[in-house]
Amino acid sequence: MTASRVNIAPGGLPASADGAVIVPLHQDHPNASGLATSAQKYAWHSLSREEPPKRDAKERQADFREIYQLFDLETVKAQAARCIQCAMPFCRLGCPLSSRIPEWLALVAEGRFLEAAEISQETSSMPEICARVCPQERLCEGACLLLERAEPVPIGAIEKFINEFAFEHGGATAARVMPNGKSVAVVGSGPAGISCADALAKLGYAVTVFEAKPRAGGLLVNGIPSFKLQKEVVDRRLDLLMRRGIIFRHHTTIGQDLPLAKLLEEYDAVFLGRGAQHARKLDVPGGNLKGSCLALDFLIAQNLGPASNYPSVPIEGRQVVVLGGGDTAMDCLRTAIRGGARKATCVYRRNETHLPASHREYRNALEEGAEFLFMATPLELVGNPQGEVTQIRLARTEFGEPDAQGLRQPHAVPGSDFFIPAEVVLVAFGLDPTPFPDSPEWLDIQVNELGGVAVDENQMTSVPKVFAGGAQVNGANLVVYAVRDGYRAAAGIHRYLSGKA
Ligand SMILES: Cc1cc2nc3c(=O)[nH]c(=O)nc-3n(C[C@H](O)[C@H](O)[C@H](O)COP(=O)(O)OP(=O)(O)OC[C@H]3O[C@@H](n4cnc5c(N)ncnc54)[C@H](O)[C@@H]3O)c2cc1C
Numbered sequence: 001m002t003a004s005r006v007n008i009a010p011g012g013l014p015a016s017a018d019g020a021v022i023v024p025l026h027q028d029h030p031n032a033s034g035l036a037t038s039a040q041k042y043a044w045h046s047l048s049r050e051e052p053p054k055r056d057a058k059e060r061q062a063d064f065r066e067i068y069q070l071f072d073l074e075t076v077k078a079q080a081a082r083c084i085q086c087a088m089p090f091c092r093l094g095c096p097l098s099s100r101i102p103e104w105l106a107l108v109a110e111g112r113f114l115e116a117a118e119i120s121q122e123t124s125s126m127p128e129i130c131a132r133v134c135p136q137e138r139l140c141e142g143a144c145l146l147l148e149r150a151e152p153v154p155i156g157a158i159e160k161f162i163n164e165f166a167f168e169h170g171g172a173t174a175a176r177v178m179p180n181g182k183s184v185a186v187v188g189s190g191p192a193g194i195s196c197a198d199a200l201a202k203l204g205y206a207v208t209v210f211e212a213k214p215r216a217g218g219l220l221v222n223g224i225p226s227f228k229l230q231k232e233v234v235d236r237r238l239d240l241l242m243r244r245g246i247i248f249r250h251h252t253t254i255g256q257d258l259p260l261a262k263l264l265e266e267y268d269a270v271f272l273g274r275g276a277q278h279a280r281k282l283d284v285p286g287g288n289l290k291g292s293c294l295a296l297d298f299l300i301a302q303n304l305g306p307a308s309n310y311p312s313v314p315i316e317g318r319q320v321v322v323l324g325g326g327d328t329a330m331d332c333l334r335t336a337i338r339g340g341a342r343k344a345t346c347v348y349r350r351n352e353t354h355l356p357a358s359h360r361e362y363r364n365a366l367e368e369g370a371e372f373l374f375m376a377t378p379l380e381l382v383g384n385p386q387g388e389v390t391q392i393r394l395a396r397t398e399f400g401e402p403d404a405q406g407l408r409q410p411h412a413v414p415g416s417d418f419f420i421p422a423e424v425v426l427v428a429f430g431l432d433p434t435p436f437p438d439s440p441e442w443l444d445i446q447v448n449e450l451g452g453v454a455v456d457e458n459q460m461t462s463v464p465k466v467f468a469g470g471a472q473v474n475g476a477n478l479v480v481y482a483v484r485d486g487y488r489a490a491a492g493i494h495r496y497l498s499g500k501a
Contacts, residue, residue, distance in 0.1 A: 044082040049151035050075060052160075057367040061337055064226040066132070067364065068157070073111070076161045080108035083153045086145045091155060094143030096484045097123045097130075101140055101155055108158055117166035120159055125198040125487070126191065126237050128163035128172075129220065130480050131156050132229050135358035139480070167236065174244040180204030182497055185267040187254045190218020191479045192470025193273035194241065195486025196493075201244045203494055208267075209246060212253040214307055218275055220479070222300045222308075225331050227338070228361075231303075255437025260466075269465050269493045272453060273486065276471035280429040282323065286381030291389035295328045295428035302335050315339035319421045321392055322346045323378055324428030325354075330361040332426045333370040344370050345420070349377040349397045349410045373420070377412055381425060392422045431476040450475045458492030459485060467493055 053069040060067050071079065083105040091101045100119050107116035120127045136142070136156040144152030166172045183206040186193045194217075197207045215221055217234045242248065254260055263270045279294040281287065293313050301310035320336040322329045325348035336344040346365075348355060351374045355362055366372075373394075380393040396416035399408035433452035436442035446462040448454040452475055453461055453468040460467050469485030471477055 043078070044084060044146055044150050044153075047078055047082055049082065049154055050079055051154060052157040057369070060227065061368055064338060066230050067227055068132075068160075070164055071157060071161050076158055077109055077111055079154055080105045080158055082146070083109070084145065090143040090145050091140040091153075094140045096139070096478075096480045097487075099123045099127070099140070099159075104162065105153065105155070105158065108162060113162050113165045114169060114171040117162040117171050120162060121166070121172070124483060125195040126479075126483060127159055128167070128233060129191070129229060129237065130483065131160035131163060132233070133224060133479050135360065135478070137359055172240065174240040176243075176245045177202060177204050179206060182206070182268045183208070183266075184269045184271060184493060185210060185263040186271045186273060187263070188212075188218060188273035188275055188470075188472070189216035189238075189248065190273055190275050190470060190482060191220060192275075192472070192482035192486040192489075193218065193271065194238070195483040196271045196273060196467075196469065196490045197246050197486075198241055198244065199487050199490030200493060201241070201246050203490070205493075207246045209248045210252045210254050210258070210263075211248060211250050212256075213304075214250055215304065216248050216250065218273075219277070222303055223296060223328070223331075225299065225303065225335050227334060228331070253437070255439050255442065259439065260441050264465060268497055269467060271486075271489050271493065272461070272466065272468040272472055273470045273482070274434045274472045276431045276433045276452070276474075276476045278432040278434055279427070280432065282378065282381075282425070282427040282429065284378055284380050286383055286389065289381050289383040289389040289425075290387050291423055292381055292425040292427065295322070295324070295332045295426045296431065298426050299328070299331060299335060302339070313424055313426075315341050315424060317342050318423040320344045320424040320426065321420065321422040322426045322428055324348065324430070325350065326356045326428060326430065327358060327361055328431075329426075329428040330357045330365045330370075332428055333365045334368055336424070336426070337368050337370065341424075345373055346370060347373045347376050347378065347392070347394065347420075349375065350399075351375055375410065377410070379412070379417060381422070382419070389422055389425055391419045392425065393417055393419055431471075433472050433475055448473070458495060459489035460492055460496065465496075 052071050055067050083102055085102050085106060089102045092098050104116035104119045124130055134156060140155045141152040146152050184200050186197045186207060186209040189209050189211040193209055197209050201207050216238050220229060220234045221231055252258060277296060279296050297310050298313055300308050301312040315336050316339060318341055320341040322332045329346055333344045333346055375397045376394045377397050378392050379395050381389045382391040382393060384390050395412035397410040398413050400411050402408050444463050446454040452473045455461055455468050455473055459469050467489045469489045470482035474481060
C-alpha cells in the first residue's frame with residue numbers, strides 16, 4: 001500500500017474516497033470481539049490464501065452455471081482469521097461502499113456468520129452480487145495490508161459465503177417500514193436504481209421502479225452472463241425488494257410510454273438510473289457485414305433469449321473474433337465458447353499488461369480456451385459475395401511517444417497488415433451513457449463531459465426534484481459504483497424532501 005492511496009480526514013484518521021472517516025474496528029462495532037488475538041493476528045504466517053473451489057474448465061465450457069463454489073465452513077473461518085485486523089483498515093478504503101470488512105471478517109473467524117452478514121448488508125443493497133462481480137483485486141483485496149508480505153485475504157469469496165449463508169438461514173429479510181407519505185419514481189432497475197429504491201423504501205418512501213425491458217435488473221441480468229452471476233441470484237434480491245413494498249413496472253420506457261413530466265407531477269422526486277448502454281461502433285470498411293455484431297446486443301440476445309427481441313447470432317462451429325479487451329470482451333469470448341464456437345479469439349491493440357479486463361476474468365477466459373492476439377487493430381472486415389464476414393484485415397500496433405498525460409497510445413504500424421479468419425465479429429469497444437429520449441422535456445437536464453447526466457453533491461440534476469446516478473452519470477463502470485451512487489442519491493432525495501438540503 002503506498003501512501004498516495006490513502007486519504008486522510010481531519011483528525012488524522014484514514015478516509016474513504018469520499019472523505020468519510022474510517023473508524024478502526026474496536027471503536028465501531030461493540031459486538032465484534034475487537035482486536036484480534038495474537039494467534040489470529042498471525043494466522044497468515046502459517047496459512048496461505050485459498051481460492052474458493054472452481055469448476056473444471058472442461059465442465060464449465062458446457063453450461064452457463066456459475067463457475068465458483070462456496071468455501072466450506074472450516075476454510076471460510078480459517079481464511080477470515082488471516083485478516084490481521086490492522087488499526088487502519090485499508091480494505092475499507094479500497095471499497096467504494098466502505099464495507100466494514102475487518103468487523104465482519106472477525107465475526108466469520110469466530111463462526112458468527114449471520115452477524116457478519118448483517119454488517120455486510122448494512123453498507124450494500126446487494127452484497128451477494130458485489131461479492132460475485134467486483135474485481136476485488138483492484139478494490140478491497142488490492143488494498144489489503146497483507147499484500148506487502150503475503151497474499152491478501154480472499155474478501156470477495158468470504159463475503160459471498162456469509163451472504164449465501166444468510167439467505168439459507170433466514171438472515172436476508174426485508175421488513176416493511178411505516179410509510180412516510182412521500183413517493184419517488186425510479187427510472188431504470190439496474191444496480192443504481194435498485195439501490196436507490198431499497199434505501200428509500202427503508203426510510204418509508206413509496207417507491208415505483210419503471211423499467212423499459214421485460215425483466216428487471218439492468219445489466220445484472222441483460223449483460224453480465226450467468227457463469228459470473230446466475231439470474232436466480234438477481235431474482236432472489238429483486239424478490240426481497242418487492243417484499244419491502246417496492247413496485248416494479250416492466251415494459252415501461254420513460255420518455256416513450258410515459259413522459260418524464262407525468263412522473264414529476266405524480267411523485268415527490270424522480271431518480272434516473274438509465275445506465276450506459278450506448279455502444280461504440282466499429283468504424284472500418286465492411287463494419288456492417290453480416291456476422292458483425294455489437295457485443296452488448298450479442299450478450300442480451302444470449303442472456304434473455306427470444307424474449308429480448310434482439311436477433312441471435314449463430315455461433316456453433318464458427319470462428320469468433322472479439323474486438324476489445326475489457327470485461328465485456330471476456331464475457332463475449334466465454335459466451336461464444338459455451339455456444340460451441342470453433343475458435344474464440346480476442347484482438348486487443350495494447351499488450352497483456354494493459355488489458356482493462358479484470359485479471360480473474362482474463363485467467364478464466366484463458367482456462368476455458370479463449371485465444372488472445374495482442375498489439376493488433378482492425379482495419380477492415382472482408383466478406384463473401386453473400387455479404388457475410390469471412391476475414392478481418394488487421395495491422396500490428398506499437399506504442400507511440402508519451403502524450404501530454406504521459407500515456408503512450410498504440411498506433412498501427414504501416415505495412416504490417418495481415419488477415420485472420422472470422423465468421424462472427426463481436427465489437428466490444430465500450431459503452432457510453434444512454435442518450436436521452438428524443439423529446440424536448442429532457443433538454444433542461446444538463447450533461448457532463450462524459451455525455452452523462454451532470455449532478456451536484458446530492459446527485460441532483462440541473463432540474464429540481466430530478467436526481468441521477470450510476471452509469472447514466474459516470475459512464476460504463478463497475479456495479480459497486482452504481483450501488484454507491486444509488487445510496488448517495490437516496491440520501492440526497494431524503495435530505496431534499498425533508499427540507500434539509
Ligand atoms: C457485458 C458486461 C459485463 C459486465 N461485467 C461486470 C463485472 O463483472 N463487474 C462489474 O462490477 N461490472 C460489470 N459490468 C458493468 C455493470 O454492469 C454496470 O456498471 C452496471 O450495471 C451499471 O448500473 P446502472 O444501474 O447504472 O445501469 P444498468 O445496469 O445499465 O441499468 C439501467 C437500466 O435502465 C433501463 N432504462 C434505460 N432507459 C430507460 C427508460 N427511459 N425508461 C425505463 N427504463 C430505462 C435499462 O433498460 C436498464 O435496465 C459489466 C457490464 C457489461 C455490459
